[in-house]
Amino acid sequence: MAFTAPKETYSGKVYPVTIGTGDKAVTFGGENVLPFHSFEGVTPSRPVISTEIQDVPPADWPETVRKPYEAVSGDPVTWAKFCQDELKAQAITVRLVGTHPDRENRSPADAVKTVKDLLAAVQVPLIILGSNHAEKDTAVLVAVAEAAKDKNCIIGKAQEANYKTIAAAAMANNHKLIAMSELDINLSKQLNILITQMGFDKEKIITDPMCSALGYGIEYTYSVMERIRLAALTQNDMTMQQPLLGDVGMYVWKIKEASAPEADLPQWGALEERGIAWEAETAAALMIAGAGLLVMRHPRAIKEVENLIDELV
Amino acid sequence: MLIIGEKLSIIAKRVREAMMKKDKGPIQEIATRQWKEGSGVIDANIGPAEDGGEELMQWMVTTIQEVVPLPVCLDTTNFKAIEAGLKVHNNQWGKPMINSTSNDPERFPILELGVKYNCDVIGLTVGKGGLPADAEERAHIAAEIMGRAMEYGLPLDNLYLDPLVLQIATSQDHARHVINAVKMFREMNEPPMKTVVGLSNISNGCPKTLRPILNKYFFVMLMDAGLTAAIADAHEMAEVMQEKSIISDVIAGKEIADKQKMTEIHKTLDVIMGRTLYAHSYLEM
Numbered sequence: 126m127a128f129t130a131p132k133e134t135y136s137g138k139v140y141p142v143t144i145g146t147g148d149k150a151v152t153f154g155g156e157n158v159l160p161f162h163s164f165e166g167v168t169p170s171r172p173v174i175s176t177e178i179q180d181v182p183p184a185d186w187p188e189t190v191r192k193p194y195e196a197v198s199g200d201p202v203t204w205a206k207f208c209q210d211e212l213k214a215q216a217i218t219v220r221l222v223g224t225h226p227d228r229e230n231r232s233p234a235d236a237v238k239t240v241k242d243l244l245a246a247v248q249v250p251l252i253i254l255g256s257n258h259a260e261k262d263t264a265v266l267v268a269v270a271e272a273a274k275d276k277n278c279i280i281g282k283a284q285e286a287n288y289k290t291i292a293a294a295a296m297a298n299n300h301k302l303i304a305m306s307e308l309d310i311n312l313s314k315q316l317n318i319l320i321t322q323m324g325f326d327k328e329k330i331i332t333d334p335m336c337s338a339l340g341y342g343i344e345y346t347y348s349v350m351e352r353i354r355l356a357a358l359t360q361n362d363m364t365m366q367q368p369l370l371g372d373v374g375m376y377v378w379k380i381k382e383a384s385a386p387e388a389d390l391p392q393w394g395a396l397e398e399r400g401i402a403w404e405a406e407t408a409a410a411l412m413i414a415g416a417g418l419l420v421m422r423h424p425r426a427i428k429e430v431e432n433l434i435d436e437l438v
Numbered sequence: 439m440l441i442i443g444e445k446l447s448i449i450a451k452r453v454r455e456a457m458m459k460k461d462k463g464p465i466q467e468i469a470t471r472q473w474k475e476g477s478g479v480i481d482a483n484i485g486p487a488e489d490g491g492e493e494l495m496q497w498m499v500t501t502i503q504e505v506v507p508l509p510v511c512l513d514t515t516n517f518k519a520i521e522a523g524l525k526v527h528n529n530q531w532g533k534p535m536i537n538s539t540s541n542d543p544e545r546f547p548i549l550e551l552g553v554k555y556n557c558d559v560i561g562l563t564v565g566k567g568g569l570p571a572d573a574e575e576r577a578h579i580a581a582e583i584m585g586r587a588m589e590y591g592l593p594l595d596n597l598y599l600d601p602l603v604l605q606i607a608t609s610q611d612h613a614r615h616v617i618n619a620v621k622m623f624r625e626m627n628e629p630p631m632k633t634v635v636g637l638s639n640i641s642n643g644c645p646k647t648l649r650p651i652l653n654k655y656f657f658v659m660l661m662d663a664g665l666t667a668a669i670a671d672a673h674e675m676a677e678v679m680q681e682k683s684i685i686s687d688v689i690a691g692k693e694i695a696d697k698q699k700m701t702e703i704h705k706t707l708d709v710i711m712g713r714t715l716y717a718h719s720y721l722e723m
Binding site: 311318360 | 607608610713714715716717718719722723
């Protein structure tokens, strides 16, 4: 007797989200099955990998991931063009880390200039992230959302402490919004409810349950993502049907495995390969858990994950 | 259903201050109110009470029983404080209760007190190894506690098994594990084992307006499962008793006239049974 694979049927689906404009717009989400379960239903879009840059030179990145951008990262526009034209990035994420009060403390006006220059220079969709300083992000993200009006960007991240202002700015300027909570599925649901109660379209939210790197609590992120997907698909929970974000690069490239020299820890293997593999593994795991949008840094790690997606779809 | 009035807890600021100042007024007022509202036992939770616990527990027991003809549930981890309290407890108003023994070896000696003073003893189904994962693990621990009670000579009739209610806001699955555990505990002996829960922990960490709603419907589910006793707010539980028939109608799938109430009951039961994911605003969705 021929083997028949058991199939699960689901009652819910993930909202498809399109970002950017024109030919370069990309879509992720839209599936009515668990990640890559195309044999059970529809998976209209591949996960999208967005290449991360920042508004100030990446002096804080370890050498492995700084090196591929050495010639271009002095200026965000040159950097972004390199990602788009040379690396063929599908989307670019600019993290406005220089606006953090403990860093360069760049003003909202400085951030607006960076964003306007980027929008003028690249055609791929832009994801605009603050510095994760709840108070400063309010001022910065409101200003950049306005500056990027109608460019269909993603603005982030809205958190419990600042979601009202940021969501209002994203709504007024036709952007998508990242809603971030800290590794708690119930608070993640609550934040989505609060944002939609403001009149924000639930299909324009991307849920960030907070990332963690392999070896640094990835199992928590994995589990929350998996449970969010199951609530969306098996319970048809409309507050949990947003695509999920894996903000991978930032979490991976600050751990010691990504920067500890071979001379000190020869048993850990080649430094460069180690860091790249770490980022690719972390991203792959979260993609399997349900992340439809990944923010990554190293071009080779991105390539590895793209190859994996090719094999899985 | 036996209600063990929960309000005399050191966690409450007013009670804590009264305990510290040995001010009988607030303690007696709260004890009396709980009695009038239908409590059958008054819980006296003095916390770990490492310093002066013996004297404090004696003061609590006598202060409560001066005005209320009910037994007291002596709630502390301090063994000596419990024994001191038992010595002054007025048994003419019923058997005292001890909260609690568990599967942690440090809590085994509580059973000796239960035997020596003929008390009811709450057996909390946790061990040294952390929280039980599901109903089965709770039942496994319950069996160990029952075995130990028999070893110490405490009649099983004096043992109340407590499946440990956790917060729905952070441990949603445990709500239904607790309900299942109550059913399983009952089946572990003939006549059925007695069961008790610390009810309001279910809504700990939830918005204030939601707390009585979760407490009440969770209580109904537990009652249907065969619960014997609850450490709870007697006032809230009296309200449940009035609403019991409409809640049971909704559980049975019947329509009721008050549509808003019906929605509230459905949504809350879905959250308790894990059919929808909990969020603080679940009633608004």
